[in-house]
Amino acid sequence: xxxxxxxxxxFYAFSLRWSRRIGAVTALLLFVGLYLGLxxxxxxxxxxxxxxxMFVHVPSAWMSLFIYSILAGAGAxxxxxxxxxxxxxxxxxxxxxxxxxxxxxATGSIWGKPMWGTFWVWDARLxxxxxxxFLYLGYIALDAAIEDRRTASRAAAILALVGVVDxxxxxxxxxxxxxxxxxxxxTKLGAPSxxxxxxxxxxVMALAFTGYYLALMLxxxxxxLLVRERGSAWVQEIAAADGGTPx
Amino acid sequence: MSRQSGxxxxxxxxxxxxxxxxxxxxxxxxxxxxxxxxVATIFPIALGPDPKVLAAIGPGAIxxxxxxxxxxxxxxMFRPDLEDGSIEQLLLCPHPLPVLVLAKVCxxxxxxxxxxLLLTPLLALQFGLTMESTTTLxxxxxxxxxxxxxxxxxxxxxxxxxxxxxxxxxxxxxxLYLPILIFATGAGGAVQRGLAPSAHLNMLTALLxxxxxxxxxxxAAALRVRG
Numbered sequence: 001x002x003x004x005x006x007x008x009x010x011f012y013a014f015s016l017r018w019s020r021r022i023g024a025v026t027a028l029l030l031f032v033g034l035y036l037g038l039x040x041x042x043x044x045x046x047x048x049x050x051x052x053x054m055f056v057h058v059p060s061a062w063m064s065l066f067i068y069s070i071l072a073g074a075g076a077x078x079x080x081x082x083x084x085x086x087x088x089x090x091x092x093x094x095x096x097x098x099x100x101x102x103x104x105x106a107t108g109s110i111w112g113k114p115m116w117g118t119f120w121v122w123d124a125r126l127x128x129x130x131x132x133x134f135l136y137l138g139y140i141a142l143d144a145a146i147e148d149r150r151t152a153s154r155a156a157a158i159l160a161l162v163g164v165v166d167x168x169x170x171x172x173x174x175x176x177x178x179x180x181x182x183x184x185x186x187t188k189l190g191a192p193s194x195x196x197x198x199x200x201x202x203x204v205m206a207l208a209f210t211g212y213y214l215a216l217m218l219x220x221x222x223x224x225l226l227v228r229e230r231g232s233a234w235v236q237e238i239a240a241a242d243g244g245t246p247x
Numbered sequence: 248m249s250r251q252s253g254x255x256x257x258x259x260x261x262x263x264x265x266x267x268x269x270x271x272x273x274x275x276x277x278x279x280x281x282x283x284x285x286v287a288t289i290f291p292i293a294l295g296p297d298p299k300v301l302a303a304i305g306p307g308a309i310x311x312x313x314x315x316x317x318x319x320x321x322x323x324m325f326r327p328d329l330e331d332g333s334i335e336q337l338l339l340c341p342h343p344l345p346v347l348v349l350a351k352v353c354x355x356x357x358x359x360x361x362x363x364l365l366l367t368p369l370l371a372l373q374f375g376l377t378m379e380s381t382t383t384l385x386x387x388x389x390x391x392x393x394x395x396x397x398x399x400x401x402x403x404x405x406x407x408x409x410x411x412x413x414x415x416x417x418x419x420x421x422x423l424y425l426p427i428l429i430f431a432t433g434a435g436g437a438v439q440r441g442l443a444p445s446a447h448l449n450m451l452t453a454l455l456x457x458x459x460x461x462x463x464x465x466x467a468a469a470l471r472v473r474g
Contacts, residue, residue, distance in 0.1 A: 079468070134422040141418055145409045154472045155405050159419060162401055162465050166423050169454070173426035177433060 008225055009234045011085045015225075019218035026211030033208050037201035044198075053111045055201050059209040060104035064132055067097030067213065071139065072164035075157025085221075087153035088228065090160070091143060092220035096213055098136035105129055124175040131170050135163045149228055254342045258350035265354035268327065279320035280362050286312035287370045298375050305374030306384045306435025312370075313363055313388060314395065314424060318417050320359040321399040324351055325407040325470075338474050344467035352393075352400050352463070360392035383438045383448075387431040390451040394427050397455075397462035404469035427454055 004010045037055035044051040070093050077086040108126060109119040120126065139156055146152035194202070229235045269276045290308040291301055328334040337347055367388060371381040402420040406412040434447035 079472075131422045131425055134418075138419040138422065141415055142405060145406070145411065145415055151472060155469060158401070158465055158469050158472065159405060162398075162423065162461075165457075165461065166426070169426045169457075170422070173429045173450075177429040 006081075006083045006085050008084055008088075008229050008232070011088075012222055012225055012234075012238075015218040015222040019215050019222070022211050022218070023215040026208055026215055029204055029208035029211060033201050033204035036204060041198045041201055042195075047115065050111065050114050053107050055205045057104060057107035057111060058202060059206040060100045060107065061129065062206060063209050063213060064097060064101040064104050064129065066210070067093050067100060068132065068135070068160070068167065069164065071097065071157075071160040075160040078157050079154055079161075084150075084228070085225070087150065087157070088221045088224045089217065090157060091149075091153055092217050092224055093213075094136060094140050094143065094156075096216055096220070098133065098140060100209075100213075101129060101133040101136055105133060122178060124171075124178040127178070128171045128174045131174070132167070135167070139163070254346060257340065257342050258346060258353075261347060261350040262354045262357070265351065266358060269354075269358040275323075276358055279316045279359050280366060282319055283312050283316035283363055284366060284370065286315055287373070291373070301374045302376060302380075303439065305371065305376045306380060306387075306439075307432045308374065309367060309370050309384060310387070310391075310428060310431050310435075313367075313392060314428060316363065317359065317392065317395045317399060318420060319413070320355070321396070321403050321416060321420075322407065322413055324355045324396075324400060324403050326403075326412075329408050334470070334474065338470065344470065345463035348400060348404075348466045348470070349459075349463045352396050352466075355400075356393050356396045360388075360396060363392060364388050380435060380438050383434050383444045386448060387434045387444075387451060390448060390455050391427050391431045394451075394455045394458045395424060397458040398423055398427075400466040401462055401469055404466040404473065407473070427451065430454065 005014055033055065037052055041052070043049050071090050074086040074090040074093070077083050078090065105126070108129070112121065113119050139159055142159055143152050143156040146155055226235055226238075287309055290304060290312075294300060294304065325334060328337065338344065340347065364385065367385055368381060371384060376384065399416075399420060402416050402423075405419065406415045409415060430447045430451045434444035434451070437444045437447060
């Protein structure tokens with residue numbers, strides 16, 4: 001059903017049609033989510049109001065993993081079927097994913113200062129999120145280092161696939177490393193059953209972040225596609241229709 | 248049958264050729280080893296010569312040195328071949344590329360990993376490690392350094408010939424090397440606390456088997472993409 005999107009021209013039209021709509025829905029969700037999170041949800045009985053950073057922190061952390069799996073998935077499609085659009089989607093996603101990872105780390109340490117008394121602990125989750133950031137940056141660096149865009153995308157796709165195999169191993173090895181060395185010095189929330197009044201804004205925010213990613217990715221992919229396909233007839237048509245000089 | 252033996256001959260030939268190249272450039276081949284010894288010497292100087300501290304950090308310091316020295320030596324796996332064009336012969340050759348890559352990795356490990364292992368007891372002496380600690384360290388290096396070379400092959404295949412390839416290689420590989428480092432140094436830590444290191448060594452073996460299975464395929468795919 002989505003197969004026609006593999007054509008760059010179709011994808012361009014799709015992106016043009018949907019990025020605005022998704023963006024509008026995202027803005028609405030973000031507004032609702034922030035309102036619910038900042039005004040409706042009650043303060044936590046232990047953490048007071050500072051827990052509210054979770055409504056940004058947790059969706060960012062989810063997005064960081066989600067987008068890495070997109071990198072790997074799109075990379076696999078690009079390698080196996082040589083779909084140009086998949087290459088472009090991966091290239092457009094990587095910086096967004098890196099930004100979400102950095103945001104998750106930053107909000108985490110801002111929250112950690114009042115809660116744990118320190119900006120950084122070598123906690124297993126923090127460490128594996130940091131390693132994820134390094135993986136993203138390595139991906140971006142490799143993509144930037146190779147001049148030919150198609151070769152760069154396919155090389156980066158291999159790296160993403162290797163990374164996606166290694167990521168669970170990194171996660172569990174780090175978890176083991178931490179518990180073996182210093183024991184649980186920082187007890188996390190465990191798995192408390194979160195109250196619906198806090199869960200609702202969290203889920204709305206997660207949806208909003210996903211929408212933000214989709215809208216931004218579509219715009220970025222559209223631009224990247226125009227650059228990569230600048231020699232093709234349909235881009236020339238668009239340029240001519242726009243009144244610009246064909247590249 | 249004849250093709251199989253052809254593959255075996257090709258692999259042996261490849262290993263022999265690579266080792267011959269190494270033996271013709273002995274000074275170059277010794278550099279990673281020297282680097283290994285020097286980095287391991289940096290630690291006592293930076294952290295102070297307290298024997299207790301040194302014995303505690305010894306396995307970790309030696310492992311970190313081994314990791315860095317491997318990173319430096321990796322580029323040699325494919326760069327000479329890229330420069331003299333023999334990499335294209337590898338790509339054109341009728342034998343399965345992943346197996347040939349595995350042969351190249353073997354040669355690389357024999358030329359860099361093995362000497363590193365031989366030097367390790369000497370460094371362990373400098374750090375004042377016990378006999379038991381040293382044995383575990385050696386075991387972890389035996390299991391870990393081939394995994395470093397295997398994963399490294401993927402990184403080199405992706406970056407060979409690029410500008411700033413060496414630094415890029417380190418950026419790509421260090422995060423991927425993390426589990427190997429964790430389990431290897433975990434084994435050393437277990438021994439020092441009087442526990443059996445077998446759990447860590449088992450995990451390290453599992454990682455090695457995984458790398459042995461998948462890394463040559465990924466490296467071959469990377470060579471084809473770049474080629």
